[in-house]
Amino acid sequence: MMSEKCVAIIGAGITGLTTGYYLKRNNIPFRIFDTASLPGGVMQSKKNETFVWETGPSTGTLGKPEAMELFEDLDLSLLETAPSLAGNRYIWKGKKLHALPSSPISGLTTPLFSWKDKFGILFEPIRPKGKDPEETLTSFVKRRLGTSILEYAVDPFVSGVYAGSPDTIIPKYALPKLYALEENYGSFIRGSIKKMKEPKTPRDKKATKKVFSAKGGFSCLIEKLTQEIGMENISLGLEKCKVRLDENGYIVSANELENKFSHVVFCGSARRLEESFSFLAEEGLQDAFQITYTSVMEVAVGFKNWKGRPLDGFGALMPSKEKRKILGILFLSSLFSGRAPKGGAMLSVFMGGIRHPEYLKLSDAEVFEMVKKEIQETLCVTDFSPELFEITRHEMAIPQYDKTTPARMAAFAKAESMHPGLILGGNGIGGIGMADRIRQGKEMALRIVGENS
Ligand SMILES: Cc1cc2nc3c(=O)[nH]c(=O)nc-3n(C[C@H](O)[C@H](O)[C@H](O)COP(=O)(O)OP(=O)(O)OC[C@H]3O[C@@H](n4cnc5c(N)ncnc54)[C@H](O)[C@@H]3O)c2cc1C
The missing domain is CATH 3.50.50.60 (FAD/NAD(P)-binding domain)
Incomplete structure (x- = not known):
């Protein structure tokens, strides 16, 4: 050299x-x-x-x-960093948004998951470890947590982050921390408890779940x-x-x-x-x-006066099973200052991904109509007349950690x-x-x- x-x-x-x-x-x-x-x-x-x-x-x-x-x-x-309301995440099921559970009580009362999976969680610590390190996220989650948790928590999460599908993503590469919980401790619950008790260096403590921007x-x-x-x-x-x-x-x-x-x-x-x-x-x-890459379309929608449902959280995700036309909506102006005027809103709408790559070929007018209908129905907006509507098409943008x-x-x-x-x-x-x-x-x-x- x-x-x-x-x-x-x-x-x-x-x-x-x-x-x-x-x-x-x-x-x-x-x-x-x-x-x-x-x-x-x-x-x-x-x-x-x-x-x-x-x-x-x-x-x-x-x-x-x-x-x-x-x-x-x-x-x-x-x-x-975003305020604590960023912890509220919404998932669409049936005809409305439901908060993703954040505590054992809300985990029991949520309509997102089946009773079988809610009670099944009690047995997660004793379920056997998987044998295939290359198994897909679908198989991994079904095996440890159940189908409803796959469909109404993991699938929308994968859409939101990867614009991808749990059927192709491999946890060992895409979610190494989660994979390691099973690998090292035999269970997500036992592993999380043990990890919480492990001593942390001042440097470790700099890593948090806080949501950030500049x-x-x-x-x-x-x-x-x-x-x-x-x-x-x-x-x-x-x-x-x-x-x-x-x-x-x-x-x-x-x-x-x-x-x-x-x-x-x-x-x-x-x-x-x-x-x-x-x-x-x-x-x-x-x-x-x-x-493998997925393509994704991001639509910025800005309102000077927001008249829809309260944007009291990080955003809303749409499970594939619900067959909505968008992947999710991020409530950007609720997270960071100066994104929209007081009383207004700035939303980021995500579309396309592995579910609908063909949407990237739609004309701007077609995208507008689609986004309008989705925002009206999911965020309870009657008069859809945003002051800003800008589409960005990202071809082959998000890598999929698959096979x-x-x-x-x-x-x-x-x-x-x-x-x-x-x-x-x-x-x-x-x-x-x-x-x-x-x-x-x-x-x-x-x-x-x-x-x-
Ligand atoms: C629409 C979208 C939304 C996202 N949302 C989030 C989010 O909310 N949170 C999050 O954490 N992550 C998000 N991500 C993922 C995250 O943004 C990216 O993983 C990250 O920004 C990639 O940064 P990078 O520098 O590695 O690559 P890039 O930003 O892709 O930059 C690579 C640069 O290298 C140049 N380049 C590549 N190859 C060559 C070459 N051969 N010769 C010369 N130049 C080359 C390209 O022109 C480009 O400028 C999102 C990604 C996309 C596309």
Whole structure:
């Protein structure tokens, strides 16, 4: 490897920017390359004189200490956490929204789950462990908790997070913490109780269930990161970005320019890995490119005066069984300040996903009619005349940690072991949530910092 460290980062989304930020703090030179014309990847907020809205991720969970640490390192006053009402989550069943139970009492009284599954929970601690580590989430949840909990808690959750289906998602990769409860303790309930009793370090305590954004929208976090990194270290709007092997390092060619680096860190989606790293195919590592994505459409709907049901929670999710046309609605203005004027509302409506990829082909007028009907029926709005209605179509946007995952992970690991200085990240590995992305970006930077030159 080149004796001096110099790092190429492919991708200027939250993962790549976090990697760059922590390299900069450790005085390691780097350059970030991206074909997009703006930094931030899918993380983009917009605003006008009345509303602030997101076109990509709308909220994150501070579930990893690295997410909190990034705000502490950058500027803690940038962090905005949602009030406790974010704990209220609604699920559609029959003809109305029901609160997802949050206590043993509400678990007993909820109409969402069957009596068989409510009482069956008592036997969860003694149910045998699964035998197939690659079993789907559907089979995993049915086995441990029952069908109604699958249909009215897990299925809508998977739609909300992955725009996917529990029939294809594999908990070992998509929900490693839940999987580990069964694996290590034999039961979710026993495992959760034991984990609660385990001593926590001050760092562990930084990881919480708090819902977060940045003050003024996620783009403010991206702006702060780019400012700290310095635009002179970021090349955007590139036609293409190719990496080839060179003696003791890597040559990155972007547009007409070529530069040599000791390390290359990939921070894009796995479906775009081949574009830059064609040499992996020549080495028989095509599995690294295999990934399933779902497409999702996000519709920002803003009202100056909200006249529907109280938006007293995080949002509402629609189980597949209910056959509604949307996946869910996030009550963005109830979570964060300044998203809508007082008395108004900013909603993020999600559609498409694995259930209805064809919806992304609908015209704007057709989407409007669909969203209108869904909001009227689910949030009790009679007069639907929003002041803002903006559609963002994300083709192949959300990676599914399904049966392609183990082969992809193995190919990533093999490529890294064959090529010192190559680090393959991005949301095809290590989780899709904001906190997972920040954690991965920081870890990749610190791996390079920790290497001996
Ligand atoms: C609509 C939507 C809603 C979401 N909602 C949430 C949410 O509410 N909460 C949450 O936690 N997560 C959410 N997610 C997931 C989360 O947003 C993503 O996992 C995360 O933002 C991905 O960040 P990233 O930097 O890894 O990738 P990206 O944001 O995809 O950025 C990757 C960048 O790399 C560039 N790139 C890729 N390949 C190449 C290449 N070969 N050459 C040059 N450039 C390349 C791309 O142009 C892009 O700019 C959502 C995702 C979507 C799409």
